[in-house]
Amino acid sequence: MEKITEKTLEHVAYRFKLMGEPMRLRLLSLLKDGEMCVQDLVQKSGAGQANVSKHMALLTSNGIVGRRKDGLHVYYYIADHTIFTLCDIVCDGISNSVETMGKAFPK
């Protein structure tokens, strides 16, 4: 029932890898409140324009964000909102880890 195929495993790993870059996570967090065009993302993220474009291309081709063209601008938006659920769970997990580590060094 829970037999995980190698292919599934690689798909899941790849999805995690996509989420595993700080800059991509920052770009995604910027899109949390709504769509943004590239130049906005550039300005708010501090990344270079080419870099933002590449990250967004990756995220788009993997269905995490969607794109909408409006004249010269391309607006990106979150397509898969489960990513924020993932982030929340990770945050909880991390704070638990910190607590556990804290116990290893009691005052």
Added chain:
Amino acid sequence: MEKITEKTLEHVAYRFKLMGEPMRLRLLSLLKDGEMCVQDLVQKSGAGQANVSKHMALLTSNGIVGRRKDGLHVYYYIADHTIFTLCDIVCDGISNSVETMGKAFPK
């Protein structure tokens, strides 16, 4: 309230990166049903012994797995079970993506 600091962001990204390697994911999935020693993991994962040890060291130092020594053997076990929740959500997200992509190419 939801202002994410750069540091938090990097922590979360790092946790995702840890999950973002197929071999690590395989090792974790092997531990799902209970603890295992290194040689068992080597045998069932197909990875080299050194490689398994290194992956487990990483996972241990980040609180994802725990270790227990018993004579010559070192038994690893899942310390943070939220990782499987993450995997489940990712699996759901991926199948949704596939469905969405399916709609892009209707028959």
Added chain:
DNA sequence: GATGTGTATGAATATATAGTTATATAGTGT
């Protein structure tokens, strides 16, 4: 203490990819 087994670690290699620079492409306005 010598030998053997299980695990960890250091060095070296290969590969993937984040970031940058320069340039191409697409769309807008004159």
Added chain:
DNA sequence: ACACTATATAACTATATATTCATACACATC
């Protein structure tokens, strides 16, 4: 058509890291 702006892409560099090989370390047994 030309100039201008927004985005994408190609080539390149630098860096990180997964993997392997060899070896060290820890522990058990004889």
